[in-house]
Amino acid sequence: MMARTCRPGWGHAVAATWPLVGRDEELRLLRSQLADAELTGLVLAGAAGTGKSRLARELLRVAAEAGHPTERIVASRASATIPFGAFAHLLPALEGAPTAATLRAASGALAARGGARRLVLVVDDAHLLDDASVALLHLVMLERTVFTLATTRSGDDPVSDAVVALWKDVDAARLEVQPLSRDETTELAEAGLGGALDAGTARGLWQASRGNPLYLREIVMTARSAGALRVERGLWTIGGEALAPPTSLADVVELRMRGLSAAALEATEVLAVADVLGLAALVDLHGRDAVAELERRGLLQIDDDGRRRPVRLEHPLHGEVVRQRIGRARLTGVARTLADQTDGFGGRRREDALQLAVWRMQVGETTDAGPLVMAAREAYARGSYELASRLLGFARRIAPDDTESALLSAQLDHEHGRHAEAEFIYADVGSLPDGAAVARVAVQRAVNLFFGLGDEDGALAVLREASEAAPERAGELTANQAWLRLNAGWPGDTLELVAGIDDRGDPDVALMVEVTTAWAQTTAGRPAAGLAAAEHARQLRDALAPTRLNRFRDFPELPRALALLTLGDHIAAAEAIGSGRAAALDTHPRFVQAWWSFLAGQLAVRRGQLATAAAAFREGAVIQSRLRQPGLLRRDLAGLALTAALRGDLATARASLAELDATGARPERLHAPLAEQARAWTAWAGGATEEAIALLRTAAADARMRGSHAAESELLHDLARLDVVNGVADRLAALAADGGPLAALRAQHAAAIRQGDGRRLGHAARAFADAGARVMAADAHGRAAVAFDAAGDPRAARLHRHAAQEERDRVDGLSTPALARTHERVALTAREREVVARTVGGLTNREIAEQLGIAKRTVDNLLHRAYGKLGVSDRDAAGRALGLSLPHR
Amino acid sequence: MDETLERLPPTYATFLRLERAGVAAKVIAAQLEVEPEALPLLAELAHAKLAQARDDCPRPSQGG
Helix, strand or coil, X not given: CCCCCCCCCCCCCCCCCCCCCCCHHHHHHHHHHHHCCCCCEEEEEECCCCCHHHHHHHHHHHHHHCCCCEEEEECCCCHHHCCCHHHCCCCCCCCCCCCHHHHHHHHHHHHHCCCCCCEEEEEECHHHCCHHHHHHHHHHHHCCCEEEEEEEECCCCCCCHHHHHHHHHCCEEEEECCCCCHHHHHHHHHHHHCCCECHHHHHHHHHHHCCCHHHHHHHHHHHHHCCCEEXXXXXXXXXXXXXXXXXXXXXXXXXXXXXCCHHHHHHHHHHHHHCCEEHHHHHHHHCHHHHHHHHHCCCEEECCCCCCCEEEECCHHHHHHHHHHHHHHHHHHHHHXXXXXXXXXXXXXXXXXXXXXXXXXXXXXXXXXHHHHHHHHHHHHCCCHHHHHHHHHHHHHHCCCCHHHHHHHHHHHHHCCCHHHHHHHHHCCCXXXXXXXXXXXXXXXXXXXXXXXXXXXXXXXXXXHHHHHCHHHXXXXXXXXXXXXXXXXXXXXXXXXXXXXXXXXXXXXXXHHHHHHHHHHHHCCXXXXXXXXXXXXXXXXXXXXXXXXXXXXXXCHHHHHHHHHHHCCHHHHHHHHHHHHHHHHHHCCHHHHHHHHHHHHHHHHHHCCHHHHHHHHHHHHHHHHHHCCHHHHHHHHHHHHHHHHHCCCHHHHHHHHHHHHHCCCCCCCCCHHHHHHHHHHHHHHCCCHHHHHHHHHHHHHHHHHHCCHHHHHHHHXXXXXXXXXXXXXXXXXXXXHHHCHHHHHHHHHXXXXXXXXXXXXXXXXXXXXXXCXXXXXXXXXXXXXXXXXXXXXXXXXXXXXXXXXXXXXXXXCCCCHHHHHHCCCCCCCHHHHHHHHHHHCCCCHHHHHHHHCCCHHHHHHHHHHHHHHHCCCCHHHHHHHHCXXXXXX | CHHHHHCCCHXXXXXXXXXXXXXXXXXXXXXXXXXXXXXXXXXXXXHHHHHHHHHCCCCHHHCC
16 A cells, blocks of 8 residues: 555645555556566456546556556547547558458557567557457457557446457456545545545545545545535544535446436436335336346445345445436425335335335425434434434424424434524423423433533533432433533542432433443543443443434443553553444444544553544544534543643644633533643643642642542652652552552552662563553653663663663654653753753743743853753754754744 | 455455355356456455555554
8 A cells, every 4th residue: 555645734725636546556466467478468447437547547657667668549439430540649541441451550550669668558448449449459469569458447338349359369357446445545535635534524435435536536626615625623524514426427427327228217216315225126116127227237236135135326426416417306206106115015114114204204295293203213323313303303393392303303403512502492391291201301401501501500400300300210310410420520429329329220221320330430540340330331232222212322332442541451442442433433423433532542642652642632622613512622622732742742732722721611520630631741841840740739639539540540640750759659559459450550660760760660661561551661761761870770771761762763752751861961950951941842041031030141051051061052952862852833 | 354354445355255255256256246357366456455454554543
């Protein structure tokens, strides 16, 4: 695969020429075919847009570089009526109708264009050649005087016998050029756009193009021109709109369908409206012959799904183009036909009910909101939120006072960032029939108040009132209260609340309790218990009916991944996060996708993959911005700030923190420790070590008070890395009892720092490296080097210094206190180090003087002395000497 | 192996699965809707792409 060279945030213009992506193996194969003197040529076949001509042109370039004479002809319908029409520019004028002599002369003329090496001839669209031209090619290939690379389309009008003979009779190989893989499609789009895509957009482009490079390019260009595809936080992203088929592709698709019988064309229209239909139903509507014709032309995809055998058009774009072509009246007629047929068949499956409701809605022939609301619930359960919204809109026009549709609308409003609109609906709900309904409304409303509108008190009040009105639902309501308490950053309170819930017979309540417990246990510094609860939650989730609406059914994988990450099992965490993130892109609400992006970022930071981490946090921030959930946006901004600080990118770190602060006071404090950690490391990167220490102390104390011992462990470890070990090492040892292997490692590391024991620091470094915690490993090796220096063991010091550099090289632009020390060959005083760090961080001498409350002259003198000790003359060199990353300019 | 196959273009992944399952070439060609004459090169490419995918790192932005 070609090396990826995209960087996020490159220019916003779409490249005029897109690179060739995903064809390395094809090119290697073509080169070997060309080098084989026994071979006469190659036929490149494939669907329109797969890149046959592009590949052929690339081989032509390779052939020319290898010293072959090269030529290219393009067949067309116009030249197809003229003997040798496509060869006109390569052959002398030939008099009269083609004869054997004419053919011989033409063959000689073509061969003469070669010389010491064979002519390499590309023939584009060989299926459009006239018969004389095909005969000419046949002859030169038989004689091996020309190496021919012919491109031809698969699946269109039947290819003439003459063209078929090219590869059957003359030792020409046939290569079917395939669409790109999902990764290659993303790589191509990113190359064309000059920047990285967010995961959702990458998925959308893959689904729309199915790896067809021509389709992809046209979709991207159209979406870009329409403003639907734009850059947010350095990532190319689709702004919620569906990817419409570009008009330029309509011609390509129409060409595919040229020559179809009337019945087959009608069948394509039915499939375009239905999207998918059972084979029997399609045959019933249009006859076996029409379906067979479409299958022969490669326009259908028939799956083997047991009895029903679902059929769809071969490419999703075909359906889009046909729908746009047929017009409203025909679309309505088709929808009516499909609805009548489904009714006639009985339509008992859930997807039938959904389809039926959609078609009746399209026809406008429904007066009963009930089926529409049921269909909306089905669509919602399947993750088709736009369809669910449309169905609900229709239902509410029919029955404006229907509570069920109102509640589902409010839920969709919340999940799409329309929090005030959702609260308006909730506040207006009239009397409810039973306790279950009371609880349901209260829970939905409380979630919207807390996460959407930032009103914790209002949310808890709603839940309390509902408990009084429906005491039989106390279990469910308390579980939700616990969930909010967890998100407010009180895991201890959370566990107390769930412990008091008796009613676990309700499967929804049981699932919520286990998910909340799993999360709270891990947050409270007991990740093994968290993992066990998450596994139990999975079992409960799997036992739920597939379409039972439970907002926690998407959740069990998240606390499981979090527990694995907290334990320090990075391999299992990576697997869980990778699969969870991929699954979330398909069907889960966007806020779940954002959670996975956040966890991916956390894992990447741990592993020292700082660019990956930044990309993941940016994705999460884009989603949370769209969902207008500032509380959760703060989490992603904190991640961005921390990542930037670790890379020494002060500008980005400070900008992210400023944006975080601008969101204002929020009740979500589950990730407040991360924000404080980011603040501390940003301060350190700017040379304000004492401020960093103060921030970490306060944050660690707050985390301890709240019972967030997992965060407390991380914050205390950060303090140890800044040489604050009194009281810290012992507390870390206490937290390690239930904290898991990574917490134990942190405690060992802190104890080794306290003792200044190079050997123990080396053990810690290797243990961190084995666990994949590269940032910690780099830091620990650096500190071990300093300890061995102080102990007078230069050999050991050198080994660890080298190991620290190796770890650092794996982590782009990493800055840590120990790494800074590692590079010191002479001892700087604390004040000298502080001043140098600030100057490397980008401050002027005057600014440093103001910050430290000393005279500018003193700063000048301190820098002069430090530079002298380090043997450097400017701040860039000082930064390199101390292993400090310079701010990105 | 399956995870690597998922990263290949779908036709090649399907070919490799069918080949691994011992399905006859004629049947594979029909299943993939390619001319039988195209199968040798398709097979060669499939194996080459599999070998390349094993050497490549997963895309960093997709949770790896």
